Amino acid sequence: MAAVALKNQLNAHIASMFAAGFLDKQFQELQMLQDDGSSPGFVSEVVGLFIDDAEKITGLIAGLLDQPVVDFDKVDALVHQLKGSSASVGAQRVKLSCEQFHSYYEAKNRDGCVMALALLRNEFYDSRSKFQTMFQLEQQIEACS
Amino acid sequence: MMSCKGLGGEGSAAAAAALPHVLAVDDSSVDRAVISGILRSSKFRVTAVDSGKRALELLGSVCVIFLNLNLLLPFRLCASVLHVLPITFVLGLQEANVSMIITDYWMPEMTGYELLKKVKESSKLKGIPVVIMSSENVPTRITRCMEEGAEDFLLKPVQPSDVSRLCNRVLR
Numbered sequence: 001m002a003a004v005a006l007k008n009q010l011n012a013h014i015a016s017m018f019a020a021g022f023l024d025k026q027f028q029e030l031q032m033l034q035d036d037g038s039s040p041g042f043v044s045e046v047v048g049l050f051i052d053d054a055e056k057i058t059g060l061i062a063g064l065l066d067q068p069v070v071d072f073d074k075v076d077a078l079v080h081q082l083k084g085s086s087a088s089v090g091a092q093r094v095k096l097s098c099e100q101f102h103s104y105y106e107a108k109n110r111d112g113c114v115m116a117l118a119l120l121r122n123e124f125y126d127s128r129s130k131f132q133t134m135f136q137l138e139q140q141i142e143a144c145s
Numbered sequence: 146m147m148s149c150k151g152l153g154g155e156g157s158a159a160a161a162a163a164l165p166h167v168l169a170v171d172d173s174s175v176d177r178a179v180i181s182g183i184l185r186s187s188k189f190r191v192t193a194v195d196s197g198k199r200a201l202e203l204l205g206s207v208c209v210i211f212l213n214l215n216l217l218l219p220f221r222l223c224a225s226v227l228h229v230l231p232i233t234f235v236l237g238l239q240e241a242n243v244s245m246i247i248t249d250y251w252m253p254e255m256t257g258y259e260l261l262k263k264v265k266e267s268s269k270l271k272g273i274p275v276v277i278m279s280s281e282n283v284p285t286r287i288t289r290c291m292e293e294g295a296e297d298f299l300l301k302p303v304q305p306s307d308v309s310r311l312c313n314r315v316l317r
Contacts, residue, residue, distance in 0.1 A: 026302045030179070033305050038186040046182065049175045084280045085175035088302045 003144035010137040017130050027090025044138065047131050050089045054124050057082045058117065065114050075113060076105045082120075097123045165316045169193040170200045170248035170260065171278070176301070180247060180278075183308045189316075197248070197255030201263060204243060204270055243273055244316055245296075247308075250279035250286065258290055265294045274315050278303055 017023045027043075034042040057078050064075050083098035097120040104112035167189045171177045177193040184191045194200050246264065248257040257277045264270045274296035279286065287298045296315055299307050 026304070029304050029306075030182070033182060033186050036186065038188075039182050042182045042186075046175060046178045049178050053173070053175055080280075081173065084301060085173055087280065088173070088176050088179045090302075 003141055006137055006141045006144065010134065010141065013130075013134060013137060017134070021096075022091070022093050022127055022130055024090045024092040024095075026087065030090065044135050046089050047091075047135075050085050050091060051128055051131065053085050054082055054094065054128075058121050058124060061113075061117055065110060065117060070108075070110050070113070072105055072108050072113075076102075079105065079120075091127050093123045094120070094127055164188060164190045165244040165312075166190040166192065166242055167312075168200060168203060168243045168246045170195075170197060170246065170252070170257065172196060172249065172252045176249065176278075176303075180303055180308070183303065183305050184247075184312070186305065187309050187312055189312065192243075196252060197257070197260035197263070200246065200248070200260060204264070204273075245274045245276065245312070247276040247278065247299075249301075250277050250281075250290075258286075258293065261290060261293050261295055276311060276315075 014023070018027075030043050030046060033039055061075055061078050064071055064078075079098050079101045083095055086092075086094040086098060097116075101113070101116040101120060104116045167184050169177060169180045169184065169191055171180065171193070172195050174195075177195065181191045181193045192203060194203060246260075248260055250257040257279075261275045261277065264273060264275055271294075275294070276297045276299060277290045277295050278299045278301050280301040282300055290298055297311055299311070
């Protein structure tokens with residue numbers, strides 16, 4: 001019985017993530033791949049890699065923006081990389097904030113980039129926290145069966 | 146250390162050899178995992194590497210020798226032997242038996258386009274279909290790749306339906 005309640009909770013949580021724009025269709029595709037049985041743990045593996053990647057990249061961008069002379073090309077390359085990986089897992093909010101970052105890079109505007117990074121980090125931290133709740137629920141369900 | 150997950154151990158070699166072997170090339174760890182997962186769920190053997198250079202090394206089958214040497218020598222000695230050993234002196238080379246290469250376009254040092262060119266220029270490798278993936282829809286880029294002999298061009302994020310459609314056409 002506990003498993004059923006947890007499953008309902010998990011489904012509601014994921015539905016709310018979609019409704020709030022944290023997730024898009026790509027996540028659904030990956031979930032379906034896992035659900036068809038041949039790739040257990042696939043979603044948590046891929047999301048885990050995304051979280052590691054995003055942590056590393058946001059750290060590197062912060063470091064670059066701290067330099068006396070900002071290498072905007074490197075900043076752009078990193079944002080592009082994060083946009084790609086967020087798109088690949090369906091982390092829509094992170095992807096969108098990467099797209100917004102682009103206009104600040106274009107203007108070679110350090111202060112603008114610093115602000116855009118802060119926004120990006122917020123979206124990432126929110127997304128990460130939602131994903132962590134998702135995986136905790138999955139683990140609890142796993143423990144029940 | 147090279148990632149050679151697809152080559153398998155002694156026991157499973159015969160069974161594994163029956164499945165088409167796809168070489169996936171992408172510098173993004175996330176995208177490597179996604180494309181590998183998609184391919185594996187369609188029952189392909191996948192080897193994923195992070196650069197064009199590693200892809201060419203695998204296609205040249207240096208990897209097989211690395212695995213064999215590992216049994217005889219401690220790791221550090223093995224690695225330094227490999228650096229010194231020219232590929233031409235490596236005996237008992239087997240084909241890595243790659244049925245298809247799927248590669249990202251934008252990678253540091255060697256782009257997917259450059260990898261495509263090298264594959265098509267090689268008499269040994271030119272028969273292997275090469276698919277390019279890119280997050281950007283640039284028509285001139287797509288045309289250039291197709292003209293160079295790419296089998297197909299997929300826009301990222303890559304979805305299971307894109308890949309199964311492609312593999313059914315190319316591999317079966």
